[in-house]
Amino acid sequence: MTVVTEQEIASYVGRVRAALADLPPAVRDELLEELPEHLAEVAVEGEGSLTERLGPPEAYAVELRAAAGVAAPAGGANLDQRISAVVGKGRERLRAVDTRLGPVLGYARLSEFLRLxxxxxxxxxxxxxxxxxxxxxxxxxxxxxxxxxxxxxxxxxxxxxxxxxxxxxxxxxxxxxxxxxxxxxxxxxxxxxxxxxxxxxxxxxAAQDGYGYHEVYTDQYSGVRDVYVYDSEGRLVEGVRLFDQNGEPIRLGGPWCDEARERLEPGESYVDPMQQPYPYCPQHAPFQLRGPGPSATPAAVPTSGPDPAGTPIGDPSASPSAVPTSEAPAVTPTPTS
Known part of the structure; x- marks a missing residue:
């Protein structure tokens, strides 16, 4: 807590008196007659120095002139006095706001609540x-x-x-x-x-990561608009979602082609990238698989020629119990009840 001493009060009064030196002694003494008592009351009311609560003494002197209707010196106030006057007016307005807002919070002044x-x-x-x-x-x-x-x-x-x-x-x-x-x-x-x-x-x-996706803003990926994933056979994989090592989804680019808007629901005008898998625009894939993909070809079964035992496969004298390996005996389903 800052305690205002009598020496500080006397110093403040002396600076105010110096600022009013151009006035006749009688007028000056009349303006300063009750100033020491007023400063003592202000010192008891709260914390802080007199300059903090009342402004610079020069600004206070300007207020005294205005209150008494005494004109400023003929040469006009110097720059310091003008600045002090502006600061004094600002402090006066702050004190008024302080007094008005205090009762709203249950205190005489807002500053009392702010000190807490x-x-x-x-x-x-x-x-x-x-x-x-x-x-x-x-x-x-x-x-x-x-x-x-x-x-x-x-x-x-x-x-x-x-x-x-x-x-x-x-x-x-x-x-x-x-x-x-x-x-x-x-x-x-x-x-x-x-x-x-x-x-x-x-x-x-946090708002950008509302769906858990991380936007990547680096020089390496700043120009990425879409991501195309291919399998080991060179075929385009659609409906892909990317995740990092922590299981957090990664999001690059955004729907950029006209075809992406065709997936909009009726009444929608915005394609939400967080709801779209990769690629956004599969029609614009940089690589397309040419020709039919690889397919399994059944092994050719010889229709003639001796088998390892020396018996021709197509020989009529072969045992009738021989059944082609490509065929399985029919199974008749048996009802369970």
Whole structure:
């Protein structure tokens, strides 16, 4: 918790007084008469420095001028005063939003509820840092857990280190100076953007794999539109589905020919590649089997000539019990009941 000291209040009042140095002393003293008491009340109301809650003293001086209807110096406000005025107005609007949204969540101010979420943000920040390191080191897309060389132990150690560092920094963020605080805020904003982009990217990849198929986007297969599989006899095999070593289906290309649209159901206008086996367009196969395929030819049975025993097969004197090997005796079916 940041405690506002009397020295800080006096320093803030002094800078406001310096910003109003062009005014007559009587007018300036009147504007600053109740400022120390007001700053003391603000210091008691919540956490953070006076500059964090009220804006720079120069911007506060501009607000005092506007409230009192006192014109700015004849030369006009310099660049620092203009920037401070813009920052002051922005902070004023944020305070108004803070006050309006607080009761919706059951708190006087929204900032009070957000302070309760600081530990959760510290954990999330450490997780996002681990994911950022993983993406930068490995070049892999955003996932659910950090991966370092395929080692789960290294990933867990990285995650533990980043989360512990984020918690340590969060507990000491109140003691940081103005410039380190701004750096911390900017880095936090960057991590939030990185997390949102990674989340939507992971969601998009999960949607593409909704049917379990993996799209292949490599230089080697980037131009593949169809896959044709042939058997050992050179004949085209249709209705093929491909799987990797883990049993996950692989999907390359997509229905690209007019014939693929002929398989559409009535009322459909889109050929879903996830529902189509390979090849999508068998009519466009790069190789076609020429002529009839191989067929089995029965072995020729000689009709004459001596057998190994010396008896001519076609001799009438052959034993009548000889039955041609190509014929089997007829079997009369016997009824079972």
């Amino acid at each position: 979420l600081r530990p959760a943000w510290w954990l999330l920040r450490g997780y996002l840092v681990a994911m950022l390191v993983t993406v930068m080191v490995t070049g892999e897309p955003f996932g659910l857990l950090p991966r370092l060389g395929g080692s789960t132990l290294a990933a867990l150690l990285l995650l533990a280190a980043t989360v512990a560092g984020s918690v340590w920094l969060g507990r000491r963020s109140a003691t940081l100076g103005r410039r380190p605080t701004w750096v911390l805020h900017l880095s936090s904003a960057f991590l939030v953007i990185f997390g949102l982009v990674g989340f939507f990217d992971a969601d998009s990849r």
